[in-house]
Amino acid sequence: MVDTSLLVIGAGPYGLAVAAYARHRGIEPTVLGEPMGFWREHMPRGMFLRSGPDWHLDATNVHTFEAYLAERGVDPAAVDPIPVDLFLAYATWFQEIAGLHVRPQLVTALRRHEGAFEADLDGRGTVSATTVVAAPGISHFTNIPHRAVAELPPERFTHTCFLTEVDRARDARTLIIGGRQSAFEWAALLADAGVDEVHVAYRHDTPAFAPADWHFVDPMIDQTVAVPGWFRHLPADQQDAVAQRFWAEGRLKLEPWLTPRMPESVVHRHPRTEVTRCVELPDGDIRAELSTGDVLLVDHVVLATGYRADITAVPYLADLPGLETIDGFPVLDEHMQTSVPGLFLTGFAATHDFGPFFGFVRACPAAAQIIVPELARLLEARAELSGQSR
Ligand SMILES: Cc1cc2nc3c(=O)[nH]c(=O)nc-3n(C[C@H](O)[C@H](O)[C@H](O)COP(=O)(O)OP(=O)(O)OC[C@H]3O[C@@H](n4cnc5c(N)ncnc54)[C@H](O)[C@@H]3O)c2cc1C
Structure with missing residues (x-):
C-alpha cells in the first residue's frame, strides 16, 4: 500500500496546479488520473481554446503559458486562438518542470479509515493518505435532454x-x-x-x-485569494451579477x-x-x-447540452459518508474543504461556493493558493499530535 500525506485525485489543470504548488511548499503529493485526460479524450481534436495566453497553471506565476511560449520564441499573438494541442504541450512541460509523477490510475472508492483516507485504485492496490484533494472536472456531469x-x-x-x-x-x-x-x-x-x-x-x-473578453475576471480572482470566502459572502444580488457577467461573456457570445x-x-x-x-x-x-x-x-x-453538477455521480465520492451537498455541489469551507475533514474539492465542483471562474483554467493558481496553505496547516497539526503521542 502507498502511504502519502497528500493524495491528489485528478490530473487535469486543477489537479496539476494544486499538486505543483503543494510540492513547491514542501508537501510531496501522490497524483492519480490521466494527465490532462479530459482535454485529450473529451475535447474535439482540432479545437481552439476560448481562453487567452495569460491563463496558466502555476500558483507561483513563473511557469506560465506565456513563459512556455517565450522559451520557444513564440509570439502569443501568433497563436490566437490557441490550439488545444499547444495547451496540452504546455501542461506536459509544466508537469515535468514541477517534478510531478502522475500515476495514470483511476480511483474507484474512497473511504475514511482510522483518521486517514484509503483510496482503491481500479483493481490494483490502495493508497493511504492523510489528506485528499479531488479535482474531478465535469465529465461525470453530462446533462442529457x-x-x-x-x-x-x-x-x-x-x-x-x-x-x-x-x-x-x-x-x-x-x-x-x-x-x-x-x-x-x-x-x-x-x-x-x-x-x-x-x-x-x-x-x-x-x-x-x-x-470574449475575460479581463473582468482578474480582479475577482485577486479578491478570491486575498479575502477568504469572498464570493460566498457576497450578497445574493452581487453573486447573481457575477454569474450574469460570466454568462454574458461565455454564453451570449460565440x-x-x-x-x-x-x-x-x-x-x-x-x-x-x-x-x-x-x-x-x-x-x-x-x-x-x-x-x-x-x-x-x-x-x-x-x-451539446452541457453539464449539471451532481457530485454523487463521481464514482469514488458516491458512497462517502458525511459528504454534504447543496444543489449537486459539495458544501465547502473557506479553504475548499468538504464536510469530510481533510478532503478538499476543487474545479467546477467549487463554483457554487467560490464563483463561476473555478470552472475554467483561469482560477487554477487561485485554487492552489487557497487549498495548499490549509493543507500545510493540517499536516503540521497532525505531525505535532503524533509527536506528542509518541
Ligand atoms: C469543449 C470544451 C472546451 C473548453 N475550453 C476551455 C477553454 O478554452 N479554457 C478553459 O479554461 N476551460 C475550458 N473548458 C473547461 C475545462 O474543462 C476546464 O477548464 C478544466 O478541464 C477543468 O479542469 P479540472 O482539473 O477541474 O478537470 P478535468 O480537466 O476534467 O480533469 C479531470 C481529471 O480527473 C481524472 N479523473 C477522472 N476520474 C477519475 C478517477 N476516478 N480517479 C482518478 N482520476 C480521475 C481525469 O483522468 C483527469 O485527469 C472547456 C470545456 C469543454 C467541455
Missing part, C-alpha cells in the same frame, strides 16, 4: 463529452441540440470535415459572434473565428426551437420533430 432522445437507440446520439472526431459516414446529416460555443464549434468541425448537412437547434436566440467555417448551405440554424422528439425510422433515418412544427431527417444527433 431525456425528452428529446428517450426513443432513440443509444448509438444514434452522442453527448459532446464523448465526441472527439467526425465520422463522415455517421455524421453526414447531423442534428446538434444546443446553441452555445460547443454546439457551434462542432458545427464548424463537421463543416470543415465536409459533412453534407448540419442543423443546430436551440431554445434561445443566436448568440453574438463577438470576441467566438467570431467560427463564422467563416459555417457556410449557410451546410450549417442551418434553428433558434428559439426545442427538439421535442427523435425516433428511428425503419429505413434508418432519424426523424427529429421540432417545436416549430418542422421535421428533420438526420443520421446522428449530437447533444
Whole structure:
C-alpha cells in the first residue's frame, strides 16, 4: 500500500496546479488520473481554446503559458486562438518542470479509515493518505435532454463529452441540440470535415459572434485569494451579477473565428426551437420533430447540452459518508474543504461556493493558493499530535 500525506485525485489543470504548488511548499503529493485526460479524450481534436495566453497553471506565476511560449520564441499573438494541442504541450512541460509523477490510475472508492483516507485504485492496490484533494472536472456531469432522445437507440446520439472526431459516414446529416460555443464549434468541425448537412437547434436566440473578453475576471480572482470566502459572502444580488457577467461573456457570445467555417448551405440554424422528439425510422433515418412544427431527417444527433453538477455521480465520492451537498455541489469551507475533514474539492465542483471562474483554467493558481496553505496547516497539526503521542 502507498502511504502519502497528500493524495491528489485528478490530473487535469486543477489537479496539476494544486499538486505543483503543494510540492513547491514542501508537501510531496501522490497524483492519480490521466494527465490532462479530459482535454485529450473529451475535447474535439482540432479545437481552439476560448481562453487567452495569460491563463496558466502555476500558483507561483513563473511557469506560465506565456513563459512556455517565450522559451520557444513564440509570439502569443501568433497563436490566437490557441490550439488545444499547444495547451496540452504546455501542461506536459509544466508537469515535468514541477517534478510531478502522475500515476495514470483511476480511483474507484474512497473511504475514511482510522483518521486517514484509503483510496482503491481500479483493481490494483490502495493508497493511504492523510489528506485528499479531488479535482474531478465535469465529465461525470453530462446533462442529457431525456425528452428529446428517450426513443432513440443509444448509438444514434452522442453527448459532446464523448465526441472527439467526425465520422463522415455517421455524421453526414447531423442534428446538434444546443446553441452555445460547443454546439457551434462542432458545427464548424463537421463543416470543415465536409459533412453534407448540419442543423443546430436551440431554445434561445443566436448568440453574438463577438470576441470574449475575460479581463473582468482578474480582479475577482485577486479578491478570491486575498479575502477568504469572498464570493460566498457576497450578497445574493452581487453573486447573481457575477454569474450574469460570466454568462454574458461565455454564453451570449460565440467566438467570431467560427463564422467563416459555417457556410449557410451546410450549417442551418434553428433558434428559439426545442427538439421535442427523435425516433428511428425503419429505413434508418432519424426523424427529429421540432417545436416549430418542422421535421428533420438526420443520421446522428449530437447533444451539446452541457453539464449539471451532481457530485454523487463521481464514482469514488458516491458512497462517502458525511459528504454534504447543496444543489449537486459539495458544501465547502473557506479553504475548499468538504464536510469530510481533510478532503478538499476543487474545479467546477467549487463554483457554487467560490464563483463561476473555478470552472475554467483561469482560477487554477487561485485554487492552489487557497487549498495548499490549509493543507500545510493540517499536516503540521497532525505531525505535532503524533509527536506528542509518541
Ligand atoms: C469543449 C470544451 C472546451 C473548453 N475550453 C476551455 C477553454 O478554452 N479554457 C478553459 O479554461 N476551460 C475550458 N473548458 C473547461 C475545462 O474543462 C476546464 O477548464 C478544466 O478541464 C477543468 O479542469 P479540472 O482539473 O477541474 O478537470 P478535468 O480537466 O476534467 O480533469 C479531470 C481529471 O480527473 C481524472 N479523473 C477522472 N476520474 C477519475 C478517477 N476516478 N480517479 C482518478 N482520476 C480521475 C481525469 O483522468 C483527469 O485527469 C472547456 C470545456 C469543454 C467541455
